[in-house]
Amino acid sequence: MNGPGGMATLADHKRRRIDELTARTAEGGGVSLLRDAGRRLLRNPAAIVGGAIILLFLIIAIFAPLVAPHDPVQRFPELTGGLTVDSIPGASAGHPLGSDPLGRDFASRMIYGARQTLFVGVLATLIGLLCGVLLGAIAGAAGGWVDMLIMRITDVMLALPSLLLAITLVALARQPTQWTVIVAVAVVNVPIFARLLRGSMLAQRESDHVLAARALGVRQRHIVTRHMLPNSLTAVIVQATLTFAVAILDAAALSFLGLGDPDINRAEWGLMLGVDGVRYLEVRPELAYFPAIAIILVALGFTLLGESMREALDPKNRR
Amino acid sequence: MVRVVLRRLSQLGVTLIALMTLIFFWLRSLPGGPVDALLGERATPQTRETLTRALGYDQPIWVQYGRFLRNVVTGDFGNSIRTGEPVADVISRAFPATVELALAAIVIAVGLGIPLGYLAARHHGRLLDNATIVVTLVGISVPIFFLGYLLKDWLTQGTHLFPPSGRISTGVENTGVTGFFVLDGLLTREWDASADALWHLILPAVTLATIPLAIIVRITRAGVLDVLDEDYVRTADAKGLRNATIRKRHVLRNALLPVVTTIGLQTGTLLAGAVLTEKVYNWGGLGTLITDSISGSRDYPVLQALILLAAVVFIVVNLLVDLSYAVIDPRVRVR
Amino acid sequence: MRAPGRQAYWRRAVIAAGVTTAMAIGAAGCAKSDRDSGDKGAGGGTFVFAGAGDPKNFDPIFNDDGESFRPIRQMYDTLVAHKPGTAELTGGLAESWSNDPTGKIWTFKLRQGVKFHDGTALDAAAVCANFDRWSTMKGDAAQSQMIYYADVFGGFAGSPDAVYDNCKAQDAGTAVVTMKKYKGAFPGAFALTAFSIASPAAMKQYGADTVTQSGDSFSYSAFATEHPTGTGAFTFGGWNKATGEITLNRNPDYWGEKAKVDKMIIKVIKDENTRKQELRAGTVQAIDFPAPADRKALADEGYTVLPRPAFNILYLGINQKNPKLKDLRVRQAIAYALNRPQLVQTKGPGGSKVADQFLPDTVLGYAPDVQKYEYNVDKAKQLLADAGATGLTLNFYYPTEVTRPYMPNPQEIFTVLANDLQAAGIKVTGVPRPWNGGFKDDVQQFGKQDLHILGWTGDYNDPGNFVGTFFGRPKDEFGDQAMTDMFSAIDKADATVDQAAKKTAFEQVNRDLASKWLPAVPIWHAPPALVTTKNVQGLVPSPLTGEQFNTVSISK
Amino acid sequence: MPLLDVRDLKVVFQRKGAEPFTAVDGVGFAVEPGQTVGLVGESGCGKSVTSLAIMGLLPRRGNRVTGEVLFEDTDLLRLRPQDLRDRRGRDIGMIFQDPLSSLNPVIPLGLQVAEVLERHQGKTRQAALRQARELLDAVGIPDPARRLREFPHQLSGGMRQRALIAIALACKPRLLIADEPTTALDVTIQAQILALLKDLVDRSGTALVMITHDLGVVAGLCDTVNVLYAGKVVERAVRHDLFADPRHPYTHGLLRSVPRLDADRGGRLHQIRGSVSDNIPWPDGCAFAPRCDRVIDDCIGATVPLTPTRRRDGALRCTNPVPLEVPA
Secondary structure, rough: OOOOOOOHHHHHHHHHHHHHHHHHHOEOEEHHHHHHHHHHHHHHHHHHHHHHHHHHHHHHOOOOOHHOOOOOOOOOHHHHHHOEEEEEOEEEEOOOOOOOOOOEEHHHHHHHHHHHHHHHHHHHHHHHHHHHHHHHHHHHHHHHHHHHHHHHHHHHHHHHHHHHHHHHHHHOOOOOOOOHHHHHHHHHHHHHHHHHHHHHHHHHOOOOOHHHHOOOOOOOOHHHHHHHHHHHHHHHHHHHHHHHHHHHHHHHHHHHHHOOOOOOOOOHHHHHHHHHHHHOOOOOHEEEEEHHHHHHHHHHHHHHHHHHHHHHHHHHHHO | HHHHHHHHHHHOOOEEHHHHHHHHHHHHOOOOOHHHHHOOOOHHHHHHHHHHHHHHOOOOHHHHHHHHHHHHHHOOOOOOOOOOOOOHHHHHHHHHHHHHHHHHHHHHHHHHHHHHHHHHHHHOOOOOEEEEEEEHHHHHOOOHHHHHHHHHHHHOOOOOOOOOOOOOOOOOOOOOOOOOOHHHHHHOOOOOOOOEEEHHHHHHHHHHHHHHHHHHHHHHHHHHHHOOOOHHHHHHOOOOOOOHHHHEEEEEEHHHHHHHHHHHHHHHHHHHHHHHHHHHHHHOOOHHHHHHHHHOOOOHHHHHHHHHHHEEEEEEEHHHHHHHHHOOHHHHHHH | OOOOOHHHHHHHHHHHHHHHHHHOOOOOOOOOOOOOOOOOOOOEEEEEEEOOOOOOOHHHHOOHHHHHHHHHHHHOOOOEEEOOOOOOEEEOOOEEEOOOOOOOOEEEEEEOEEEEOOEEOOOOOHHHHHHHHHHHHOOOEEEEEHHHHHHOOOOOOOOOOOOEEEEEEEEEEEEEEOOOOOOOOOOOOHHHHHHHHHHHHHHOOOOOOOOOOEEEEOOHHHHHHHHOOOOEEEEEEEEOOOOOOOEEEEEOOOOOOOOOOOOEEEEEEOOOOHHHHHHHOOOOOOOOOOOOHHHHHHHOOOOEEEEEEOOOOEEEEOOOOOOOHHOOOHHHHHHHHHOOHHHHHHHOOOEEEEEEOOOOOOOOOOOOOOOOOOOOOHHHHHHHHHOOOOOOOOEEEEEEEOOOOOOOHHHHHHHHHHHHHHHHHHHEEEEEHHHHHHHHHHHHOOOOEEEEEEEOOOOOOOOHHHHHHHOOOOOOOOOOOOOHHHHHHHHHHHHHHHHHHOOOOOOHHHHHHHHHHEEEEEEEEEEEEEEEEEOOEEOOOOOOOOOOOOOOOOOO | OOOOEEEEEEEEEEEOOOOOOEEEEEEEEOOOOOOEEEEEEOOOOOOOHHHHHHHHHOOOEEEEEEEEEEEEEEEEOOHHOOOOOEEOOOOOOOOOOOOOOOOOOOOOOHHHHHHHHHHHHHHOOHHHHHHHHHHHHHHHOOHHHHHOOOOHOOOOOHHHHHHHHHHHHHOOOOOOEEOOOOOOOOHHHHHHHHHHHHHHHHOOEEEEEEEEEHHHHHHHHOEEEEEOOOOEEEEEHHHHHHHOOOOOOOHHHHOOOOOOOOOOOOOOOOOOOOOEEEEEOOOOOOHHHHHOOOOOHHHHHHHOOOEOOOOOOEEOOOOOOOOOOOOO
């Protein structure tokens, strides 16, 4: 293939050359793989169902103030009136799902719950992803003792079962807040993302287009940011999708253990299930069932989508 | 092989020392802690002072660290704040309980998971397969403490099919031998005790098995599907071997290789799940111990030892899995 | 309850296994059990009681929590006891007691023929041996574990604050205890379970005084863990830590009303939900501390719910370290802003009452005519405006990872109270802290909070045990160092030996606490409960959670 | 009577959501006892599918197999699965392309040989293993006693293929189907394996169906050759005729694309344009037409039948065949 000569500088030439090489290596990987994967994804009913659940969840979360009939933290006299420690009013006019244990509108809390749950899940995933990707990229790009050190640290973290690590982190926090929960759940995922990215970068370091780039004298940073990272990210995105489901389940488990977000004003499904749901299971089972079903559905949605994505990206399934 | 084991064990040592140091200094920097935990609402300031002195918290931190390290090296993790017993005693009592529960869960997960996964693969793309996939996905998505509560609610209340909590009925005599109640009953011929312990074990084990079961079904299914596509299965077919032989000798054996790894990885899930399951069923194992030593009591000596134990178990189990892999898969053996 | 027969076990195990399999395959049907209701059957046999936590050890003096005291109370007796179901004093090991007019010399006439479980006799020498043991206990480790002793007796031998002087055996049946000064805690404190009388011989034999420090905690002697020896209605049968069961056997030689059951087992079940389920499953006959939400359902199902007379207090503490809160009007505004009746109605355990002062009405010195702060948001706003404290922002500390009889659910209580304060225009920043992970430190030692919730369960019937504990001395909890007249008033009332005068003095203290000082806002008295199966008789709930189980019988 | 008579074999793959694809389209050929017949063609022409269809080894779902596969007058396609199982390995053996993946990696070699003897000859494990050692010896594996205990990955490529041959011939089948048995091997090993096969087949009188894309293999081994293109037999001839006078332009092209030592060094190697997937978009007509140098209008109009030629056992499917070579 002939590059346009003339005004192009040497650097430009090199860059173009690498892009060509990348594209060629990606023939069977890379871009066409992505397009292929996308097509397979759209044909997969599991992915469609997962995507639909997530979409519905997102819509409710984003438009919660429009959808919800009431303020989720307001206590209503008509609800507190009938509220005692051993009975919680059920559905009534204006309150389709009745009251929560403090006389607040349960339906509104369920709806706002989508928002908070999304918040916790997304942040926990994102923080874990960013830290992990950063560590993994550094390890993968630098190699040598830096790599060694980072990998030892992830070893230590992986040596503890995930929920146990989260429990420990919360126990070791000075003050339980929503953020300790988010961070604890996030930290659990850091080593996973770090190893994932590092592995994929190491594989690429040996691959043709990176070797070629190096041979052509392209700067290390450029190789990492322009060529290695983007190619590793697909795997990371798939993992992130699956992580989201785990994150909201872990947050719920922490709440159940009494180590979750202490602010029960916050309408978050895990918190609602793990604290009120379990405590008032006999008084009003709906307080457990609704958040539980919501969590199961959303976790299912993300798992379905994540698994379908992984399947679609798997070169073995290219038929 | 020996070199690999030695290297892994030395890595374990480094990991543990790093972990312990980290935990030690972190714990000392926290508010509250042992002094608070040992004293109720009624302590006078003088008592608080006496206690601080008695525990040596008035000494410089590096002196405390030195003492801590010396103790740990000699295997002394101190006493539980909550019960005053040596941590080693507390843990060695809880350990068999959790291992019994975890083993039962593994037995269920493997015993049901492999056949189900195999069946699903055999019915690839058909109803049974799809149903299995959906059920396992839901299984992975259910918060297991919630599942535990539901099972408990349905099967222990009103119907009294199972006992709601604990490891053995009050008043049933069992002589402690191993700490595994079911096994103890068999060893001492206290059949009642053994049956009763088993009866208590079922619900918690089922609850704990949910996630590993779902995962094993999926891994087995994927493994079988992969293997069914392998050339050597076609070879076996071309030999005219009977279906059963092919299934057992050529398909399952190879398909189960990844399952073995998965079982190792599930140790983590099981330990984490045990925390939730044991709380639901008041099981009195390591999981309960972890919750108890954090929530409400901040029993740091126990917590410290438990974290180390979890790390050791996790690493050792993974080492064992690697080794067993080497035994099962001849390709790994030579390397 | 006796263990069901062998066949029943096998049958159930088989049914159970079958059901499990059915469930796993996804064909869970609604199987009906053929198991007959388990609460029938047991004769005079075994009484199984579900407690809520592990005991620490069984040496009374080294304990300060109810879960340790529960078994201890069955195995030991105190010199002075409480009448069943009340906080009133009655004879214990001492048939009678008296004090001289200075309130310093206490004479105990001991019951004749009482024997410790090891067969040695309870006499004056034994009683004095106990007092002397406490006061001369050696070592920081041991001393730091004698919470009640340090609190009631001020300090150990040699300390300038020590209250105890000496104990003389006048004769075998008379012990004379001399104090260095009068304390209002007496004689009530002699009934504290921590001051139970133990066998000196057994203590010597099993090295009771050895408390050794190990790491961050302590280990106790064989006396405390394996050979507790008192005079109580039950003898120690064993503590199976693996199953969390403490076995106590009937003491056939008990001096008082002998136990009606042969054996009792205290089974530790920490989770309130599980306690309830075990009760329903018939595996325990009584449970302590049912979840407030479950009481009604259990009563409806035919269980006997026994609420204890409320002997506790939950309060909202106000910290005057914050200059804004030094103004009485602001503190009163806070009191007016709280809708306490609604809190009691919506979240109070059955039988809860709004508290208008810091002690229950059964305690000496309760004043019916204290200033009551009826819920009134407008008045609260007005007072805040008057004090120039509009737009007030306060931090509000509340504990997590804990439930207390007076505070079954701190998070809910905080949320409701904070909500009320917000409605009155006070901005509230909630600060959650784990109970043992900083809450007590931050609140009681460092006084970091503006507001907090905390409470107390009384130990004995004495106003000093309530208001004296809270407000008898300057505390960082309330930042009330400047309120010297409050301290001296309480001190004076507490030092009054004459009971009638003491009553009047404390009534005035309570009135002043409400109207003049208001260092905190009393919230509620919330009675904790016990629940038993229908066939359990004779369990008398004690306001001090000090139930004795010798009166319990189980009918067919 | 031929040992194997394949008539009008048709394999159609049907995948959900995709057009049905005819991989084998009316293939027919016969194999006499002891004869070696070649099936030749590029990858994708349907030769492997043909062999799998004969053996009944195609996946049970997703395809439709029609026609007849008469083995000693029994139609294998109509046999019950278990009856077919009884014949596979006993009457018909098969060797596959990739010897490594065709052997089970986690089972010792000995058992993999022995199990077929246990199955069809009812031998005990010990007896079967003893015979397995002899079999390994017979296919030229040195130190067979040790090899019995070893695993496939411990053997070299050539030895693995020898082991597969031993397995296929263990029960002395009357027919052996070899599907590209040498493709995955080094050139030197290829020759050894071919020699071994030829030797064994000759000695035991086993008929052999040799499936290959390598005309060199055909030249050395086969009595009769069937050239397949796009699932159809396009030319059939005895070996000599085919190499001397290829009539079909495809066969012709194939032969000319083999490098020859005696060729003019300056001349370019012949290429056939495109690949098998360049099909004409309609079912009728010659599938090779888009790539053919000799294409005429008739080629794409109507179905071209396979017609016998005057040569012995010859047949041809072409409207405009390459003329017989004029002696130079």
